[in-house]
Structures are given as C-alpha cells and as structure tokens.
Amino acid sequence: MLGKQNNRTANNSPLAGRAEFAPTGVELAMLKDKALFSRLEAIRLIEIAKVGHYTSAFSAAELFASLYYGVMRLKPGEPNWAERDRFMMGKGHAAVGLFPILADLGFFPTEVLDGYTRLGNPLGDHPDMRKVPGIDFSSGSIGHALSAGCGMALAGRILGKDFHTFVMIGDGELQEGQVWEAALFGAHNRLNRLIGIIDRNGYQLDGAVDDIITVEPIVDKWRSFGWETHVVDGHDIGAVTTLLRSLKADTARDRPVMVVAETVKGRGVSYMEAEPGWHLGYLDPVDAKRAIAEIKAMEIRG
Amino acid sequence: MNRPLSEKSWQYRQLNAQTPGLDALSDALLELVQAGEPVVAGTADLQYSNGLAKFARECPERFVQFGISEQNMVSAAAGMAAVGLKPYVATFASFLALLCCEQIRMDVAYSALPVRLIGHHAGISLGFYGTSHHATEDLAIARSIAGLTVVAPADGAQLASVIAASADYAEPIYIRTQRGRDPVVYQAGKPFVFGKAIKHLGGKDLVIIACGSTVHPALQAAKALNAKGHSVGLLDMATVKPIDSDAILEAATNARMVLTVEEHNVLGGLGGAVAEVIAGEGLPVKLRRHGIHDEYSLIAPPTHLYAHYKLDSAGIEEIAAGLLA
Numbered sequence: 265m266l267g268k269q270n271n272r273t274a275n276n277s278p279l280a281g282r283a284e285f286a287p288t289g290v291e292l293a294m295l296k297d298k299a300l301f302s303r304l305e306a307i308r309l310i311e312i313a314k315v316g317h318y319t320s321a322f323s324a325a326e327l328f329a330s331l332y333y334g335v336m337r338l339k340p341g342e343p344n345w346a347e348r349d350r351f352m353m354g355k356g357h358a359a360v361g362l363f364p365i366l367a368d369l370g371f372f373p374t375e376v377l378d379g380y381t382r383l384g385n386p387l388g389d390h391p392d393m394r395k396v397p398g399i400d401f402s403s404g405s406i407g408h409a410l411s412a413g414c415g416m417a418l419a420g421r422i423l424g425k426d427f428h429t430f431v432m433i434g435d436g437e438l439q440e441g442q443v444w445e446a447a448l449f450g451a452h453n454r455l456n457r458l459i460g461i462i463d464r465n466g467y468q469l470d471g472a473v474d475d476i477i478t479v480e481p482i483v484d485k486w487r488s489f490g491w492e493t494h495v496v497d498g499h500d501i502g503a504v505t506t507l508l509r510s511l512k513a514d515t516a517r518d519r520p521v522m523v524v525a526e527t528v529k530g531r532g533v534s535y536m537e538a539e540p541g542w543h544l545g546y547l548d549p550v551d552a553k554r555a556i557a558e559i560k561a562m563e564i565r566g
Numbered sequence: 567m568n569r570p571l572s573e574k575s576w577q578y579r580q581l582n583a584q585t586p587g588l589d590a591l592s593d594a595l596l597e598l599v600q601a602g603e604p605v606v607a608g609t610a611d612l613q614y615s616n617g618l619a620k621f622a623r624e625c626p627e628r629f630v631q632f633g634i635s636e637q638n639m640v641s642a643a644a645g646m647a648a649v650g651l652k653p654y655v656a657t658f659a660s661f662l663a664l665l666c667c668e669q670i671r672m673d674v675a676y677s678a679l680p681v682r683l684i685g686h687h688a689g690i691s692l693g694f695y696g697t698s699h700h701a702t703e704d705l706a707i708a709r710s711i712a713g714l715t716v717v718a719p720a721d722g723a724q725l726a727s728v729i730a731a732s733a734d735y736a737e738p739i740y741i742r743t744q745r746g747r748d749p750v751v752y753q754a755g756k757p758f759v760f761g762k763a764i765k766h767l768g769g770k771d772l773v774i775i776a777c778g779s780t781v782h783p784a785l786q787a788a789k790a791l792n793a794k795g796h797s798v799g800l801l802d803m804a805t806v807k808p809i810d811s812d813a814i815l816e817a818a819t820n821a822r823m824v825l826t827v828e829e830h831n832v833l834g835g836l837g838g839a840v841a842e843v844i845a846g847e848g849l850p851v852k853l854r855r856h857g858i859h860d861e862y863s864l865i866a867p868p869t870h871l872y873a874h875y876k877l878d879s880a881g882i883e884e885i886a887a888g889l890l891a
Contacts, residue, residue, distance in 0.1 A: 346650065393648070394678055401648060402677045405668060411638040412673055415645020415653075418630065422606065423650060442669075445638035452633075 277492055277514055277521075285509035287334055287502055295501045296563065298329035298365065303532050303559045305364030305377070307552050313381040316389065319530035319542045321361030323465035324353075324432065326501040327525055331430060332365050334505040335512065340370040343397040349427050350416050354443075355434035355463060356390035356403030363387050363396070371398030407440030409433060410460060414450045417458035417520070428512055432461045436468030438479040444489075450520040451490030458520040459511055460491070463498065465529035467540040486522040498525030532559040581614045588617030588746035590722030591684065594729035595621050595654055599628060603733050606646060608655040610636045616656045616686045617746060640666040643681045644673035652680055652733070658692070659685030659742060663704030667711075674738045675713040682732055686743045688718075689779060689829030690858070690875070693868040702858045706834025708740040709807045715739045715760060716807040718778030718836075721748040724804060727758035735760060742778055742806075745868075749782045751802075761805045763813035767792070769799025771890055773817035773824050774882070777803045777836050780827040783872070786879035787886055796890055797821075806836055814843045818851040823889050827882055828857040829872075856885050 279285070287295060302325040310316030332338070336349040353359075360380070367374045372386075379385035386395035390404030401412050413431035420427055437443060450458055462482065466473055473479055486493040496507050504525065511521050529543070530536030533555045547555055582588050595618075598605045608630035613619040622629040632639035636657050643653035656662075662685040663670070674681045685704055692699040708716045715737050719725040725743055732739055763775075767788055776784040781802045788798040799821060801813055818824055824844065826837035837855030844853055856876070863871060872878040876885055 350649075392676075394676075401645065402672065405672050408637075408641045408669060408673055411641030411669075412645035412648070414638070415642030415647075416649050417645075418642070419606075419646040419649035419651045422628070422646075423604070425649075442635075442637045442641070445633075445635035446642070449632065449635060449638055449642065 277494075277511070277517065279510045279514045280494060281503070281507045282510055283506070285513065286506040291334065292502050295329050295334050295505060298333050298368075299325040299501055300559060300562065301368065302328055302361045302365055304556060306360045307547065307555060309360050309363065309377060309380040310546065311549065311552060312378070313389070315544065315546050316360050317357040317544055318533070318547070319536050320355055320358040320434075320465075322531045322533065322536065323498070323527040323529045324355070324358045324463050325361055325531070326499050326504055327432060327461060327463065328362050328365055330501050330505045330508060332369060335508040336430065337427065338369070340398070343371055347425060347427055350400040350413070350429045351432070352401035352409050352413060353403055353432040354406050354409035354437045355432065359389065359391040362391065366396070366398035369398070372396065406434065406437045407442040410443050410446035410450070413458055413460070414446050414453070414455060417450070417455040418453060420457060421455070426457070428457045428459055430459050430461065432463055434468070435462055435464045435466065435473050435479055435482070436476075438462070438482070439477050447486070447489045447491065454518050455520045456517045459508065460520065460522040462522065462524045463527055464524050465527040467529045467543065469543050471540060482524055491520050491522040492517060493522045493524065495524045495526065498527035499531055532562050534558060578614055582617055582619055585746045587722045587748060589620055590617070590725050590746065591656065591729070591743075592617050592620035592624075594726040596624055598729065598733050599625055601733070604651045606630055606651050606653050608632055608639055608643060608653060610634055610639050610657045610661070612657055615658070616684065618656060636661045636666050637669050640669035640681070640683070641673045644677055644679050647679035647681050648677070652682070654682040654684060654729070656684035656686055658699060659688035659701035659704045660699055663701060663707045663740070667707055670708075670714070670740070671711050675711045678713055679738060680736060681738050682741060683739065684741045684743060687745050688742045689744070690863040690871050691745050691779065691829070691868050693871055694865045696865055697862045700863055702829070702831045702863065703834075704740075704742060705806055705828070705830050705836060706838065709834065709839060713737060714807070715805070716742070717760065717805050718742040719804055720751045720778055720781035720802060722746065723750065723752040723754045723756065724758065726754065727752070727756055731758040731760060744779050748779065751782050751785065758804070761808045761810055763810035764802040764804060765813065766800040766802060767798065769817075769821050770797040771822055772796070772886060773799035773801060773821045774827055774886065775801045775803050775814070775817070775824060775836065775840055776827045777806055779829045780877060780882070783877065783879035784827050784882050787883035790879070790883050791886055791890070798886060803836060803840070806839055809839045809843060811843045814840055815847060815849070818844055818849045821851065823852045823854070825854045825856060825886055825889060827877070829877055830857050832857040832859055852889070854885070854889055856882070
C-alpha cells in the first residue's frame with residue numbers, strides 16, 4: 265500500500281537550514297520589523313478587549329512573521345486560493361498576534377482590528393475561518409489542529425496539489441492525546457508536505473509544562489514517531505525562515521516534519537518573561553507604555 | 567487440521583458476505599465517485615462492520631483508514647473538507663457522537679464543513695456488546711449542535727437515497743444507521759429530501775412518528791391496529807433536524823394523539839424534538855414518547871432487547887393500543 269521508507273533517517277534532511285535559503289539582509293530587517301509589529305499590535309488590540317494572551321502571541325511572533333512574510337505561498341487578495349499554503353494553530357489563543365499580520369497583508373481592512381472582540385466583529389480571542397479571511401482553520405480547543413492539518417495535507421495529495429500545510433502547536437498541547445493520533449497518522453501516510461511547529465515556550469496556564477506533565481524528550485518522541493525533526497531558536501527569525509524555506513524546498517522528503525521552536529513565553533517584555541501568570545492578563549496603558557518601550561528596544565537587547 | 571471448517575463457522579471478514587445490507591453505504595459512495603464527486607470515505611478500524619471494506623477494495627485511492635483514532639478521523643475529515651473533498655467517515659455511533667462530540671462541534675459544525683458523519687450500529691443494536699457500544703444519546707447530542715443536519719434512515723435503500731442527496735448538500739450531516747440488517751421499508755431510487763417527513767399512513771386516532779430502526783416495526787404496528795378498526799397514521803421523520811414542523815402540525819391537528827417511537831433515550835431525541843414543536847404551537851394533543859426511558863440497556867441479543875423494550879412491532883402495537891384504549 266505505502267512505499268517503503270527510503271534510507272533517509274528521521275533527521276538527515278540534505279537541505280535543512282542551508283545558507284542558500286537564508287533571507288537577504290533587507291528581508292531579514294523587514295521580517296524583524298514585522299515580528300515587532302505583531303507584538304505592538306497585540307498590545308493595542310488587548311487594550312480594546314481589556315484581557316488577552318500577550319505572552320502566547322509574543323513567543324510566536326517571529327514564527328508568524330517568518331511564515332507569512334517569508335515562507336508561505338499566499339495571495340492576500342484571494343484568501344481561498346486553492347494553491348495557497350495553509351496555516352493553522354492548535355494554540356488558537358495566540359491569534360491576537362496573527363490578526364494584525366493578516367490585516368497588514370491585506371486579507372481584510374486594518375480598521376477591522378480596531379473593533380477586536382467588540383460585538384459583531386469577526387476577530388475574537390480564537391481564530392474563526394468562517395469569519396476571518398486568511399484564517400485557514402478555526403481553533404480554540406487545543407489538540408485538534410494537527411489532525412486537521414493531516415486532513416489538509418492528505419487532501420492536497422489526493423487532489424494532486426503541491427501546497428504545504430503548516431500547523432503550529434503549543435508545547436502544553438502535546439499533553440492532548442489526539443496530537444499523538446495525528447502523529448501516528450501523519451507518519452503512516454507519509455504526509456511530506458505537512459510541517460508542524462511546536463512553540464516550545466515552556467509554560468501553560470497552571471505553570472511550567474514540564475512540572476505539570478512533562479513532554480520531554482520532545483525531539484526523541486517525534487523522531488521515534490517517524491517525523492523528521494529539527495530544533496531551532498524560535499526567536500532567531502533568520503534561522504527560522506532559512507529552515508522553513510529549506511524544508512519546503514525538500515521535495516525528496518518522504519515524511520512529515522516537526523520543528524521544535526525554542527521560544528520564551530512573553531518574549532520582549534522582561535516581567536512577562538519572568539512570570540508565567542502572564543499567560544492571560546491585561547496591561548494598564550501606563551504599563552503598556554513600558555512594555556512597548558521594551559519591545560522596541562528588542563533589537564538592541566538581542 | 568486440514569479439515570475444512572463447517573459452513574456455520576465464520577470470521578469477521580466474512581461479515582459483509584453474510585450481510586448484503588452492509589453494501590448499501592459503499593455502493594452509494596461508489597456511485598458518487600463514478601459521478602465525479604470528490605468523495606473520500608474513512609473509518610476507524612471498522613471497515614467490515616460498516617461495509618466500507620467494499621469501497622476500500624474498489625476505490626482504494628479514495629479510502630482512508632484511520633485506525634482506532636476516532637477523534638483524529640473527525641478532525642482530519644474536516645481538514646480534508648476544507649481543501650475541497652467531501653469526506654464520509656464512519657464508526658460506531660457510540661464512539662462518533664460521544665467520543666468525538668467536541669471535534670464534531672468545533673471542526674465540522676462550527677467550521678461549517680461538508681463532512682458526513684455516519685454513526686452506525688446506533689441505539690441498542692449492538693445488543694450484548696453492552697453500554698460502551700450502545701448509542702442512545704447520539705440524536706440528542708447531534709441535534710444540539712448548531713449547523714448540523716441529523717438524519718436517521720430506516721433501511722439500506724433510504725440510506726442510499728440520503729447519500730445520493732448529500733452530494734449537493736452544503737451543510738455537515740450526522741447520519742444514524744443500524745447494522746445493515748434492516749427489513750425493507752423503501753424501494754431503491756426514491757429521492758430523499760432533507761427536512762421532509764415521509765407520510766406512510768394518515769390517522770385520526772393516533773399518529774406514530776418514528777425514525778430509523780423503528781419505522782418498519784411502527785408501520786407493522788399501525789397496519790395491525792388499523793386492521794382492528796383504529797385509525798393510526800405513521801410518519802417517518804427521517805430528518806430529525808431540521809425537523810419537519812409542518813408534518814407534525816398536520817398530524818397533531820388531525821389526530822387526537824401522537825406517539826413517538828425511537829431507539830434512543832426519550833430525552834432529547836426524536837420524542838423531544840416532536841414535543842418541542844407540539845408544545846411550541848400549544849396544540850391540544852396528547853403526546854407519548856416511547857423509546858429507552860433514561861436508563862442503560864440490558865444485555866441481550868438485539869431482537870430480544872427490542873422485544874423487552876417494546877421496540878418491535880408487537881411492543882409498539884401494545885404501547886399504541888394502550889393509548890387507544
């Protein structure tokens with residue numbers, strides 16, 4: 265039924281991370297700027313809602329910016345374009361960092377952002393594919409996204425399309441059993457155009473992921489499940505972009521990929537990085553000002 | 567050891583040959599494939615129980631085996647639908663509606679994707695396999711999920727008509743079926759209309775409203791009572807949601823009493839749906855809901871259970887006669 269595995273092992277992608285896929289200096293500056301923009305906009309939108317997931321969006325800001333400005337095949341004017349790359353996230357609560365990017369790209373008017381979470385606005389805490397152009401799949405209940413991504417990747421194969429499906433999942437999400445059903449299914453069906461990204465920020469609502477129910481060893485788990493697995497600094501947007509582009513270009517791969525993006529929850533705001541309680545919260549405008557200043561200084565801080 | 571097995575011996579993979587009714591699902595899906603529909607069929611390690619083994623054999627490139635991973639199956643089906651396929655995924659109704667309830671709500675119904683969820687061996691039709699394999703809650707669960715159409719075909723021919731009609735139906739559908747051994751109610755090829763009840767008999771004393779497995783025995787019961795001089799009608803409410811309110815109102819206006827019969831808990835299923843319509847209109851008609859009365863079924867072969875719970879023709883006749891007395 266299925267072809268025999270070729271002799272590539274789970275981690276010897278010949279193209280992964282090669283310099284030819286690296287963004288140029290100009291691109292890199294643009295990408296960093298967009299990650300910064302995602303964070304600043306998340307603060308602005310959460311000011312409207314008066315509560316939100318700052319830190320979950322901050323840990324993923326470079327991942328969002330890399331995917332949408334540097335990796336994915338998209339036509340913002342045509343959100344349902346059949347050939348587009350797909351993106352979905354199990355950690356749907358990070359959507360506040362993605363909505364500004366979709367608006368910036370032109371998927372919907374930027375004014376829509378100004379009504380974030382207000383009655384009748386399409387943008388809520390979690391993304392809704394029926395309401396928001398550019399959202400490829402709805403989410404909010406953790407654990408479903410990798411399965412939906414498997415379905416999309418399989419459908420792409422059945423329909424003879426060559427798009428890639430990117431699925432971002434949280435590290436805490438790995439505690440959901442359905443993720444491992446999808447892990448088996450994706451590997452069994454050799455869904456080679458499926459690229460998972462774990463936002464390994466180390467925290468979930470009740471504390472540190474590995475204090476609650478450890479998900480380590482993450483890399484060994486995915487490799488043993490038959491996924492080509494890579495680890496990258498999730499805030500090094502140059503490295504993230506280089507890796508994701510090289511993975512897309514690798515047409516000889518015979519299996520799905522999982523990228524473990526090592527990130528910091530709340531990245532960019534010192535007191536959020538230090539306090540896991542910021543998974544959910546609200547910044548008074550006085551404090552938001554300081555957070556904005558810190559984020560703007562990120563480039564200097566490194 | 568070379569002695570051939572007795573003809574009475576059989577193993578699981580021979581189930582389909584023994585139960586020709588199980589071909590209905592595969593045959594209907596294969597017709598859609600031949601008509602050029604982007605259909606895929608999937609199951610969670612039950613291809614012989616639901617007869618999809620035939621589809622898998624004849625159309626392997628459109629068959630997806632999910633293994634014992636029902637939740638992954640439902641979410642992945644939604645993903646496939648989001649890319650333009652029409653997935654039909656099947657497993658026991660107990661696992662589909664109860665284990666995968668949230669995947670159905672979030673990924674299929676809330677996302678408004680044209681996934682067809684086939685919950686087979688519904689009700690207590692798995693007999694002595696017990697409560698884990700019974701589904702007397704699935705209609706109530708499916709009915710309460712916004713955007714989900716709920717149908718319960720009475721036999722293989724009606725299932726085939728539902729599948730044929732589903733090709734052009736934009737909404738997600740929960741299809742509740744039995745175990746491929748239904749007595750014949752319908753002729754093949756009768757077009758199915760979602761949301762439209764099928765009136766078999768009009769009645770002035772009593773109208774029985776049934777769906778799925780109870781249509782055939784209810785029809786037998788109605789005919790028997792009519793032969794004894796009563797006027798008993800029968801409506802097949804094959805679409806439980808959206809329910810055909812007009813048909814209920816007509817029946818409840820013309821008859822003194824309404825009896826709903828379902829292989830399901832009397833709470834929240836067909837009886838509940840009919841009660842909502844009758845109460846909503848304030849109709850002065852007596853309603854009796856018959857089915858499983860908010861309890862877990864005993865263990866027994868299915869036909870024994872139907873007799874025990876008065877869901878066979880004799881039992882339904884007895885319940886109806888009690889109302890008519």
